[in-house]
Amino acid sequence: MQKRILGPGLEVSAIGMGCMGFTHAYGPAMDDAEATRALAQAVDLGYTFFDTAECYLGARADGSYANNEELLGSALKPYRSQIKLASKYGVQHVGHSLLTDCRPQTIRQAIEGSLRRLQTDYLDLYYQHRIDDKVEPETVASVMADLIKEGKILHWGISEANEAYLRRTHAICPVTCVQNRFSMMARWHEKLFPVLEELNVGFVAFSPLANGFLSDAFAQGEKFANEDYRNMMPQYQAESYAANQDLLALIRQLAKEKQSTPAQIALAWLLGKKPYIVPIPGSRKTKRIQENASAADLELSAAEIIAIDNALANIKMSDVFGGSPIKN
Ligand SMILES: NC(=O)c1ccc[n+]([C@@H]2O[C@H](COP(=O)([O-])OP(=O)(O)OC[C@H]3O[C@@H](n4cnc5c(N)ncnc54)[C@H](OP(=O)(O)O)[C@@H]3O)[C@@H](O)[C@H]2O)c1
Numbered sequence: 001m002q003k004r005i006l007g008p009g010l011e012v013s014a015i016g017m018g019c020m021g022f023t024h025a026y027g028p029a030m031d032d033a034e035a036t037r038a039l040a041q042a043v044d045l046g047y048t049f050f051d052t053a054e055c056y057l058g059a060r061a062d063g064s065y066a067n068n069e070e071l072l073g074s075a076l077k078p079y080r081s082q083i084k085l086a087s088k089y090g091v092q093h094v095g096h097s098l099l100t101d102c103r104p105q106t107i108r109q110a111i112e113g114s115l116r117r118l119q120t121d122y123l124d125l126y127y128q129h130r131i132d133d134k135v136e137p138e139t140v141a142s143v144m145a146d147l148i149k150e151g152k153i154l155h156w157g158i159s160e161a162n163e164a165y166l167r168r169t170h171a172i173c174p175v176t177c178v179q180n181r182f183s184m185m186a187r188w189h190e191k192l193f194p195v196l197e198e199l200n201v202g203f204v205a206f207s208p209l210a211n212g213f214l215s216d217a218f219a220q221g222e223k224f225a226n227e228d229y230r231n232m233m234p235q236y237q238a239e240s241y242a243a244n245q246d247l248l249a250l251i252r253q254l255a256k257e258k259q260s261t262p263a264q265i266a267l268a269w270l271l272g273k274k275p276y277i278v279p280i281p282g283s284r285k286t287k288r289i290q291e292n293a294s295a296a297d298l299e300l301s302a303a304e305i306i307a308i309d310n311a312l313a314n315i316k317m318s319d320v321f322g323g324s325p326i327k328n
Helices: 034-047 067-082 104-117 137-149 164-169 188-199 238-243 245-257 260-275 285-298 302-313
Strands: 004-005 011-012 050-051 056-061 065-067 085-089 091-094 096-101 123-129 156-159 179-182 201-207 276-278
Touching: 004 188, 004 201, 034 067, 034 285, 065 067, 067 085, 067 104, 085 104, 085 302, 091 285, 104 137, 104 245, 123 137, 137 156, 156 164, 164 188, 164 201, 188 201, 238 245, 245 260, 260 276, 260 302
Parallel strands: 050 085, 085 123, 123 156, 156 179, 179 201, 201 276
Antiparallel strands: 004 011, 056 065, 091 096
């Protein structure tokens, strides 16, 4: 797969592998052996960028406990020198809400736990998972500077960053990239582009398929498991399918023209927007992991991207999931 420079000194595959869904938010956690095979296949396909977090926990169908970092630590150990591992700190799930804790002592504990579970002595990229209003940005950035000095992390990033927070932290310890929600249905962070360019910071696009909706693979009435977050996401509600008819028609038409699939169009559009954007779709299915990787070969011209942007701006669509509420 082609590579991209995400931020200074960090080269990754143009499409990264979002690993959250193996254990968290998309129904019972996957069987370890099957997930391990999927990850090995991803490496074979040229994915070099793997995304996890301390809080991607879940339960398997038999009720046993599943930990995303432990899964990746063991599955990716044979490939450690070929890949970039990214994890996140500072968030705990309580029901469908998030608790943030980015105090220095909490980050110190978190990095040791992540390194142990991931069976590595450094992370390529370590993200603050959410802004914690109780801790000054400069305090968080100083801890990141120390972890870099100690060789425990090579780069740091911020997930769901805003301009003010990015500027204040970047002044203390340069941020390599942000990781924010971004898809054809969630475009509100495009306003950060000029700031990212000014500061030379990359953009990792999470939930790039709008939690799978843009793949057009999930028909109205699709049954998800009880614990699957998609049951409560606005884009998957019955009335949203009608509201999103024009959007689905647009991506089906583009897929037909480009002899590709709707998911590939949604990913190629993100890649075409800026050279420093790296989408990290998540899938448990080997065929889809391959399909998503191939989106890196689908080039949309600047004129095509503008035409799609204009179409999207003029299309009515439903709300899209915007993230779990933060409760502190
Ligand atoms: N920083 C943050 O706060 C944050 C938040 C959310 C996610 N993330 C990261 O971003 C990654 C991706 O986000 P996400 O998983 O929420 O959303 P996503 O990638 O937009 O969608 C994932 C869903 O799409 C389906 N899918 C993927 N590729 C497909 C294809 N080609 N055709 C049909 N269906 C396809 C998957 O189902 P199957 O598994 O059944 O294929 C899964 O249900 C996560 O794994 C995680 O690493 C970060």
